[in-house]
Amino acid sequence: MSTTKKRILLIGYNFSPEPTGIGKYSGEMIYWLANHGYDCMVLTTYPYYPYWKVQEPYYKKRCWYTKEVEEFGSGGRITNYRCPMYVPEEPTGKKRMLLDLSFMFSAFLQLLKLLFVKKFDAVITVVPSFQFGLLGCFYQWIKGGKSVYHIQDMQIEAAQDLNMISSKRVLNILFAVERFIFKHTDIISTISEKMVSKVQAKAKKEVVLFPNWSDTKFFKPLTNQEELKIEFGFKANNKVVLYSGAIGEKQGLESIIYAAETLKNQQDIKFVICGTGPYKEKLQQLTQNLGLENVNFLPLQPFEKFNAFLNMADLHLVIQKAKASDLVMPSKLTTILSVGGLALITANSDSGLHVLTQKYRMGMLVEAENQEALNKGIAEALSGEHNEELKQNARDYAKRYLDINSVMKDFEQVMNKN
Numbered sequence: 001m002s003t004t005k006k007r008i009l010l011i012g013y014n015f016s017p018e019p020t021g022i023g024k025y026s027g028e029m030i031y032w033l034a035n036h037g038y039d040c041m042v043l044t045t046y047p048y049y050p051y052w053k054v055q056e057p058y059y060k061k062r063c064w065y066t067k068e069v070e071e072f073g074s075g076g077r078i079t080n081y082r083c084p085m086y087v088p089e090e091p092t093g094k095k096r097m098l099l100d101l102s103f104m105f106s107a108f109l110q111l112l113k114l115l116f117v118k119k120f121d122a123v124i125t126v127v128p129s130f131q132f133g134l135l136g137c138f139y140q141w142i143k144g145g146k147s148v149y150h151i152q153d154m155q156i157e158a159a160q161d162l163n164m165i166s167s168k169r170v171l172n173i174l175f176a177v178e179r180f181i182f183k184h185t186d187i188i189s190t191i192s193e194k195m196v197s198k199v200q201a202k203a204k205k206e207v208v209l210f211p212n213w214s215d216t217k218f219f220k221p222l223t224n225q226e227e228l229k230i231e232f233g234f235k236a237n238n239k240v241v242l243y244s245g246a247i248g249e250k251q252g253l254e255s256i257i258y259a260a261e262t263l264k265n266q267q268d269i270k271f272v273i274c275g276t277g278p279y280k281e282k283l284q285q286l287t288q289n290l291g292l293e294n295v296n297f298l299p300l301q302p303f304e305k306f307n308a309f310l311n312m313a314d315l316h317l318v319i320q321k322a323k324a325s326d327l328v329m330p331s332k333l334t335t336i337l338s339v340g341g342l343a344l345i346t347a348n349s350d351s352g353l354h355v356l357t358q359k360y361r362m363g364m365l366v367e368a369e370n371q372e373a374l375n376k377g378i379a380e381a382l383s384g385e386h387n388e389e390l391k392q393n394a395r396d397y398a399k400r401y402l403d404i405n406s407v408m409k410d411f412e413q414v415m416n417k418n
Contacts, residue, residue, distance in 0.1 A: 005075060006416075007039045007118065011111075011135050012126030013085060013103045015044035019300055020275070021246060021331055022152045023049055025212050026126055032408045034076035041120070042078065043107045043135075045085040050246040050277050050300075052089055058082070065110065083107050090278055093164035100129040111135055115142055122415055124148040128155040130174070133181035140184070148415060149181060150210060151190040151199060162321075178202070187414060194352020210411050212331050213404040214338035219307050221340040221395060228312040239269045239382050242313035244301075245332040247277030252321045255346075255374050257286050260295045262375045267294070269382065272313070274298040310339045315381045318345040320353075322368035334402050337362060340395035342387050344377050346370075362394040 008030075016027025030040050046058040054062040061082070068080040083106035088095035114120075122145060125136040136147040156174050159165040165174075182188060182203035189210035190199050200207045222228065226236035234240060243256055253273070260271040271294055273283060280297070287295045301309045310316070316336045330353075336343050343363035347354040357363045364384075366377035381387070 005037055005039050006122070007041070007120045008033055009041045009043070009114070009120040009123045009139070010126065011043045011107060011123065011132050013045045013099075013107075013129070014049055014126070015042055015047070015080070018047045018049050019303065020050055022126060022128075023047065025152070025331065028213075028215075028404065029408065029411075030078055032404060033412075034070070034072045034078045035074050036412075037074045037076045039076065040078045041114070042080045043110055044080065044082060045087075045103055045106075046082050048085075048087045050248075050275060052087060052091055052278055054087055062087075065106075081110050083110055093159065096164070100131065104129070104131060104135070107132075107135060108138075111139060114139070119143045120145050122146040122148055124150055127151045128153050130155045130178055130181070133185060134177070137181060137184045140186075146186045146415070147184070148187045148189065149185040151188070151195065152212075154195065154198065189411070189414075192352050193356070208411075208414050210414075211402065211407060212334050213407040214334040214398055214402045216338050216399050216403045219310070219335050219338035219398075221391075222308065222311040225311060225314075228308050232309060232312050234270055234312075235268075237268060239315075240272055240313045241269065241315045241317060241378060241382070242272045242274065242310075243317040243319060244272075244274040244310070245330070247273070247275050247280045247283065251319045252346075252369060253279065253283055253319055254286060255319060255369075255371055256317060257283060257290065257292070257295060258371055259375050259378055260287075260292055261290050263378070264292055264294050269294060271295045272298060274309070275300055306335075307339060310335065310341060313341060315378065316341045316343045317378075318343050318363075319374075320346055320368060322348055334398070337394040337402065338398040340391045340398075342381060342384075342391050343394065344374075344381050346374065360393055360397045361390060362397045363390060 010026060010030055012026050014021060014023035014026055016023060018024060030042060034040050046054045046062045048054050063084050066082045070078045083103060085106060086098050086102040088099060123136045123139050125132040133149045136149060140147045156178060160171055165171055187208060188199060188203055189208040190196055191211050193209060196207045196209050229236055229238055229240060247253060256271060256273060263269050284297055318330055318333050333343060345353060345357055345363050345365055346368040347365060348368050354365055357365055364377055364381055366373040
């Protein structure tokens with residue numbers, strides 16, 4: 001990196017201190033850059049995900065703009081502008097559009113003020129929402145600098161496949177806006193090899209692989225699994241099947257409850273659903289209706305306990321619907337791999353997630369949206385002979401490809417390339 005302190009602007013509504021998903025990765029990216037001497041500014045909103053409610057101590061401030069500044073020993077700095085945004089408690093398709101538009105408007109007003117300060121060397125916009133790329137294009141048109149469009153989720157396709165948007169006319173308009181952003185963006189990046197090929201086909205230009213990462217020094221295998229089970233309220237001989245992450249519509253998490261129903265007579269098997277989200281109450285109601293006592297719902301775990309919590313589990317479930325498995329690389333998987341966890345992943349054979357998992361033999365695979373296959377996969381995983389090999393492969397893959405320093409250094413090179 002040059003000795004001159006470079007200025008970076010990030011635009012996206014998910015950011016630190018959100019504990020999971022895109023906010024986690026955007027936050028860690030900016031903190032890494034600040035720790036390496038960059039002067040970073042962030043246009044974001046108040047932390048709301050995955051709770052779908054603005055969290056304390058920000059709740060009372062949510063209706064107006066606030067500014068936060070953090071200095072780093074490296075000479076780097078983060079100046080964080082939190083912009084007001086509409087946050088629906090039940091995120092339907094239309095309400096999500098209002099969420100996107102409200103942040104687009106409030107962030108644009110703040111961006112106008114930034115036109116009168118020193119120029120940024122690069123502006124990074126994070127998808128979702130896809131239209132935030134227009135803000136990056138606008139800034140570059142007025143002030144110059146390099147524009148980076150980072151795609152965490154192929155949002156338009158996901159909305160189409162999950163029937164959140166059915167109007168062909170609306171979809172055509174959205175794809176036209178996306179093509180405009182592609183055309184006027186210097187660097188396009190995304191998080192998986194399959195997504196790279198899909199975006200390249202749409203953008204008709206080179207797309208950079210910028211995968212999500214894990215802190216492989218903090219998230220690592222532990223050997224005291226029986227003690228950890230007792231610590232988290234289970235018996236030492238329990239077999240714990242864990243889903244940890246956002247609880248939303250694109251995963252199809254009802255399948256976990258139905259799997260638990262088939263195994264309810266095996267009292268040593270405990271299913272744990274950890275996290276929050278708009279569909280958690282529905283899953284709890286379904287569990288109650290089926291009279292299941294082998295399903296436990298837990299809140300998000302504190303960061304300092306999360307490595308131990310993940311190591312407690314005998315099996316980690318990575319559940320997605322068939323159409324989503326090729327559009328979204330689940331962020332929870334990177335941490336599972338880092339702790340050397342045994343992952344059971346629902347992904348069809350033509351998806352990028354299936355191909356990657358099979359190539360490195362770092363988890364078990366079952367057909368997506370196939371309840372019988374999931375039930376059988378869980379039973380096989382809990383009695384499998386090759387679990388230790390798969391777990392070691394998972395840890396090896398994380399250390400080689402998902403270490404945050406390796407990923408960020410590669411991205412830094414791309415971003416600073418003339």
